[in-house]
Amino acid sequence: MRKLIVSIMVSLDGFCAGADGNPAVLPMHIGFDDYNLERMRAADYLLFGATTFDMFRGYWPSVKDDASAHETLREISRLNTELPKLVVSDSLPEKLADAWRDTTEVVRRPEAHARITRLKQGDGGDILVFGSHVLWNDLLTAGLVDEIYILVAAVTLGAGVPAFERTSHADFQLLEHRLLPGSNTVVLRYGVPSITT
Numbered sequence: 001m002r003k004l005i006v007s008i009m010v011s012l013d014g015f016c017a018g019a020d021g022n023p024a025v026l027p028m029h030i031g032f033d034d035y036n037l038e039r040m041r042a043a044d045y046l047l048f049g050a051t052t053f054d055m056f057r058g059y060w061p062s063v064k065d066d067a068s069a070h071e072t073l074r075e076i077s078r079l080n081t082e083l084p085k086l087v088v089s090d091s092l093p094e095k096l097a098d099a100w101r102d103t104t105e106v107v108r109r110p111e112a113h114a115r116i117t118r119l120k121q122g123d124g125g126d127i128l129v130f131g132s133h134v135l136w137n138d139l140l141t142a143g144l145v146d147e148i149y150i151l152v153a154a155v156t157l158g159a160g161v162p163a164f165e166r167t168s169h170a171d172f173q174l175l176e177h178r179l180l181p182g183s184n185t186v187v188l189r190y191g192v193p194s195i196t197t
Contacts (some may be wrong), residue, residue, distance in 0.1 A: 002119065003146040004047070005126045006136045007039050008163055009185075011153055015160030016133050021051075023131060025160070026153045031180035033072045035187065036130070039149070040079045044125035047116070049135035050089035056080060056130075061099045086119065086127075088112040088135050113142055120144070137165045145192050147175070154184035 009026050010016050018025040040046075048056065063069050063077035085104045094106050107115045116139065119127060129136050139145050150163075176189035 001121055002045070002124050003126050004116070004120055004129070004139065004144055005039070005043070005147050005149065006129045006140070006145055007036070007149040007151070008131070008133065008136070009151040009153055010163045011155050011157045011160070013156045013158065014163055015157045016131070016163040017161040018157060019159045019161075021161055025157060027155060027183070027185065029180075029183055029185075030070065030072065031183040032151070032185065033070070033076065035151070035180055037072050037076050037079075039126075039128055039130075040076060040083070042126050043083065043128035045119060045127040046080070046083050046085045047127050047129045047132070047135070048085060048087045049132035050087060050092055051134075052131035053085070053087045053089070053092070057098060057100050086115065113139075113144065116144055133161065133163060133165065140192065148172070148190045148192060150188045150190065151180070152186045152188060 008016055009023065009028075009032070011026060016026075017023040060077045060080040064074050064081065066074065069077075081100065082103065085100060087104060087106045088109060089106055090109050092106050095101065096104055096106070116127070129139075136145060136148075140148075171193060172190040173193055174188065175191050176187070178187050179185070180187060
């Protein structure tokens with residue numbers, strides 16, 4: 001069975017994006033990029049909400065061919081393009097017309113839990129969620145998340161988008177902790193063995 005892995009960067013005061021919804025207010029550096037590449041190499045499926053998917057497809061497709069970009073970013077771009085993607089959205093068309101159309105499946109919210117459950121039951125690498133905090137909070141409440149990697153950035157924002165939005169209680173188990181090289185960002189890897197509401 002595949003694991004569903006959530007990877008999220010948060011500020012010390014618990015926000016995953018600024019008040020305007022922009023996650024770029026958090027410190028993203030080469031250590032962060034190397035970490036993301038590590039997660040992507042372990043995955044064979046990417047899972048998105050519509051907002052994060054739109055940000056990714058607006059930025060990543062051209063990076064793989066940019067000779068001035070760092071090789072880490074070019075490989076992330078290639079993997080973003082090549083890996084199959086499942087997008088949970090009621091607003092996107094079911095058939096896309098852009099560069100990722102052949103590797104992207106759009107599923108509507110009412111069918112999302114069943115589709116993700118079937119995907120998890122298959123063999124292969126991780127199902128990886130970057131960002132998409134509305135989606136992964138819903139999946140966490142539904143008991144579909146296996147592990148959460150929380151990247152704690154050494155900044156406070158004072159306001160913004162809270163990483164955790166649900167009132168359900170998750171009994172996390174710390175599996176690993178480490179400092180990203182060349183940064184003050186700590187990675188906390190948690191297992192999610194049970195959910196109570």
